[in-house]
Amino acid sequence: MTQDGPGVPALEMRGMTKRYPGVVANDHIDLDVCPGEIHALLGENGAGKTTLMNVLYGLARPDEGQILLDGKPVQIASPADAIARGISMVHQHFMLVPVLSVADNVILGAETMANPIFLDRKQARRKIADLAGRFGFELDPEAKVASLSVGQQQRVEILKALYREARILVLDEPTAVLTPQETDEIFGLLRRLAADGRSIVFISHKLYEVLEIADRITVIRRGKVIGERRPAETTEEELAELMVGRAVELTADRGESHVGRPMLQIEGLRVADARHREIIPGLSLEVRAGEIVGVAGVAGNGQDELVESIVGMRTPQGGKVTLDGRDVTGLSPRKMNMAEVAYVPGDRHRFGLILAFPVYDNLVLTGYYSPPYSRSFLRDDQAIKSSAERQVEKFDIRTPSINVPAATLSGGNQQKVIVAREFDRPLKLLVLDQPTRGLDVGSIEFIHRQIIAKRDAGAAVLLVSAELDEVMEMSDRIAVMYRGRIVAEMDGRTADKSEVGLYMATGGREAAEATA
């Protein structure tokens, strides 16, 4: 029980311990949430937040510890068990059926039957309409989920939880995929839910967010509770230090940019997907030497297609890509690599690494075919390994040795392997797709510094990120992408975050109206 908590906490976890081979993911963690409270769980990736919530949701068995609901000890064996006890979880990746309507998605798995054959849709609709009205959801129950924005889909997930009479709601990084406006909306909704007496566990690693939304903040690091704070009593700097274990530079100091000649020029680029739908209907963009251009946009607006068309992973239907004055449209990934283009793919496990291969092989994945790594069809293992040792040192890759499989490294160190491989040579252009997604603060700091160093050495940088904060922080110039087009370009130093967010969400329609 907390000092000023009204009575018994709705949820209390005592001494939760979960061990995995070689690591203690949760080390005697205590956590309690009162009715009507928003309790933020703050920690870096890998700190043990998700493990703790998986234990609560019946997805993992704790080795030690006790869970109490309303003061009574309970055993939670499965997610079904958790739901039955009023615990619901909104995952980072939504668990929705795109072709079904909002209402059908909400009742799926918790159907009430009118008779042994037919669903009682009428009653379900009534209940959904009632919930939506009470908390101000603004959702059309008949709309297909596939037609909804990411923010709306997330509200469907929350509606699902409420429909199942959730009293304790766990949200795992709920704002990671949202625009600033959508984030504001979801915060409003969470506050209304708390006012209704529900308990909310809000998992995040974004400092200003937890300060804004939470009543209480618990910081965990390496599986242990490091501290508990109230937003009024703390600052971003203190929270960051608790989370990382040392003082951190919260914003990268990117310094002055010295912009040179146009390095990457994209003119009228058209890209279609496998089903001939035009994803990019004609896009033009220029990145100059010594400049970081950040592409902001809600995920799924053609960013992946743009990046893949530049680096040769995808053949554009039309348009022209010029690199330092040379036409490189439709060149293969190998030719682009030889043209001094670095590419950090968005999905590092799928494209960027061969997880089963040792670190030293992954460090030459794109350069293995030429000296010094090979000579006339033969690999030079000596050269490969000594270069690997050097890069592990230079890029601060934390690994027991260069011989272990890349799968055994943490996400941040895996990404550093890719960065080392792609950055450690003369470059004209860097194409970076979500280079810090899912990484810890320390790794983000390091990778951002590497990007800035490359820019200062005269390379052009195209940075695509769904994290608006990253785009705002890193970009000399910001381009907003919406439905396959660049709808706005702004100076990175003067751009206003909510204005960028508005372009991301609407493509500029409302922004144009607002200024008119």
Next chain:
Amino acid sequence: MTRRVIQSLAEPLAAIVLALLAGGIMIFLLSGLVPGRQPFDARLPIDAYGALVSGIVSFNGLTSTLVYSTPLILGGLGVAVGFKAGLFNIGGRGQFLMGSIASVAVISAIGGATGPWIAIPLALLAGALAGALAGFIPGFLKATSGAHEVVTTIMLNYILFYVSNWAIKGPLTLPRAPQPTTQDISELNGALYVLPFTRDLHIGVFIALLAVPIIWFVLYKTTLGFEIRSAGANPDAARYAGMKTRRLIVLTMSLSGLLMGLAGSVTLLGQVHQTSFGYDTGIGFDAITVALLASSNPIGVLFSGLLLGAMRAGSPAMQSQAGVPPDLINALQAIILLFLIVNVLRRVLARRRAGTSTPEPAALTAGKYSTESVQ
């Protein structure tokens, strides 16, 4: 380093030991069927395995171990190379037969005229190329249309079996033979018996033993091998890295077929000498067991090929001394395969149950590495 070697050996060794135990229980349960033995004779399994070992450790036993192992090693290398690239070549039967028939064709065409020193190398070359062609076809189909190699190689097995039958009955058949039979090439074969005082040791044994380090070198020391292994472990990453994955599929299937064809060629030249209507082989499938038992490692293929070859070499002694039929060897081989597959399934299921948040297909297919992240 040594720990990883020991770890990678644990699984196949356990499969072998468990298979031998299961085989022993089978012999024990069925001992009543052996003439002159009581039902449930606990001595019989010991006698049978004793006889098996005695059949292997004699001089003739050792040479015939090598002879039996030869096509298993070559074929096992073929399957293993495919596995490394993520390709499952089940077409060994057809590729083996093409290798055999091409060699017969060369010998019957020029053997009499040129003598063994020219005809036999040419026959080996033709056999290898015929196998490579039989592997090229499914590779080409996969690269151009996406047709899965498991389906096309199985279908090709039937087609090539009948092609081989047609050749035996048609252009290659001996005139005036009572049944369709090809020329007996042992007449020409003097040069193949490298050790004159052995019963059966032929030059193919040395080809197989030489192929092991060559394939190991190609896979681990050349850029082509790196590309093959990359395409197998993570095809998306291989494409990202600028490798030409379609070309790699065609190339690897051809190489796999080439080794199978070579297996057919050396078996025909050194062991079978003569084919008749209906000539067939089980090596294409046995080679899959060899490659799986070796986790697709070329050095491992050498040992698993020798093991299965030794069991075949010893089985006549087991028959004559203990009365246990040599079919037991096939049963043992099947049980080994079952234990290996159970282990693979167990690993896949364990990973699914652990609910690793990010699926890691690459590490999964590569199998031998742990995918637990140490973060």
